[in-house]
Amino acid sequence: MSEFLQAKDHRRILHVDIDAFYAQVEMRDNPKLRQVPLGIGRDPDQHHGHGVIATANYIARKAGVHSAMGAIEAKKACPNLVFVAPNFEKYRAISAQIHAIFHEFTDMIEPVALDEAYLDVSANKMAAPTLAAQLRHRIWEETHLTCSVGVSYNKVLAKLGSEHHKPNGVTVIPHDLAQDFMLNLPIRKFRGVGQKTLEKFEKLGVKDGRDLFAMSLDDLRVHFGSFGDVLYWQARATHFSPVKDRSVRQSVGKESTFEFALHDRSQIEAAFKDLAEKVVANMTKRKLLGRTLTVKIRDEQFKTQTKGITQSTTFDLDPAFMARQAMLIFDELYPEEFAIRLLGITFSNIVEQKYEAVSLFDQF
Incomplete structure (x- = not known):
């Protein structure tokens, strides 16, 4: 049964974990x-x-x-x-940057925390290990942070993979190596095994996946209840849970790269106005609002800076206001001469718009 399920599981899943975020x-x-x-x-x-x-x-x-x-x-x-x-305001803003990068590869994303997520890249035509390498490069390029990535056909194996080679590593666990990987895995590294479970296993003489594999499903249920089923399938490199895509994107943004560096403040203002209008149009179309506004700036020396503003309520979808806020941040980061090659504006801490603003005068 498990062999059949494993053979039929053609998903390609990444687990991305930012190292010591x-x-x-x-x-x-x-x-x-x-x-x-x-x-x-x-x-x-x-x-x-x-x-x-x-x-x-x-x-x-x-x-x-x-x-x-x-x-x-x-x-x-x-x-x-x-x-x-x-x-945490800074960490949330950087996490939003990273999630925007995730969306370049897939929209099937299950965030686990600010620093980790599962990505189902089954629909992407590129090979999963290549995607993992490109993803790590993009995260480093944008944030100068390293991450570890696990690549496999289910979430448990992908998570174990990201933990296997840390920091700054990629571990690929394909079908033909998955069973051996689990058989040789120390029992303390199985998902969900805490101190109390580990003490039970020590009494049973179970030290690794090979010992666990030898236990029957009935025995596991006797000792561990419903968790016994989870352990049984883990030992067989099988896990059923899909990547649970969130219906609302974690961030919505737009950026522009300039062939020739911008040196004039009026050019910066015009670029921010254009970006703000595009982001607002996208947010309005999707009926989304955001609490964090992040500005991204890259200069001619390829130094990238980001700075965000988070407020307790959502921002009004006003392009002029957004452009002004972006300029305030820009002036703070570049008070004198500058040569800018990229500008970006992103909304994060996204929520769905539950109502539509109307003027009272529209009712008469």
Whole structure:
């Protein structure tokens, strides 16, 4: 039965995971942080011992620091740990950039968190490993962040693949290698296996996928209830869940690349006005609104900068207002001379428009 299902599963799925996302963003923005153990969280000495680690860079991880660890515990594990308070507005804006890149490859996207998502690229004619390589290149080109990608025919294998070669790696698990991959996988790495489940497996003498494969479905149900079914199929490299596409896109944007660099402020204003009109037309057509407005600028030295504005309510779909906001950001980033090769405007934190604005005077 499992062999038949596996043979019939012709999906091509990517799992994309931005490596140590929050920490990597902070190291990108402050190169001095690249050579120190870094934890994203509040320093317990300055906040009465409160707080947890949102994520840590790989230097800190080698010292035993990990996500969701208490800040005090993290400092005990790594006394020279450098703390940086999280900036979620910045992380959300960058995540929106990355999701816009995802949409260049497929619209079948299932976000898991700001830093990871599943992509079903079955409809794309290009080979999945090639798509993974191009995707990683695009993310690096746009954000200067690395990611790890798993490529396979179901979500579980794709997720395991992205974890297998981190950071900054690609792991492809095709049909003919999937079963061996699962047989040799340590039991602690199976999806859903936590500490309590691991303790049960230790008592049963189950150390890896080979031992798990040898257990019958009935035995697994006795010991693990309905989770036994999940484990049974995982051991056979089979997973049924589809990539759950979100009905509302994560971002809507438009950008323009210029053959000759723009040096005049009036040219920048005209370009932003044109971009704003196109984005508003797209948003209006789709009946969408957004809470975050992000501007992207690339200069003649190919330095790319992005800056976003997030507000508690959605923005009005007003091209003139959008263009003015974009110019305010531009003037902040480029107060003097400039040579601009690319401009972009993107809306993220997207919601569906539940009503249509009408003037009271239209009713008479």
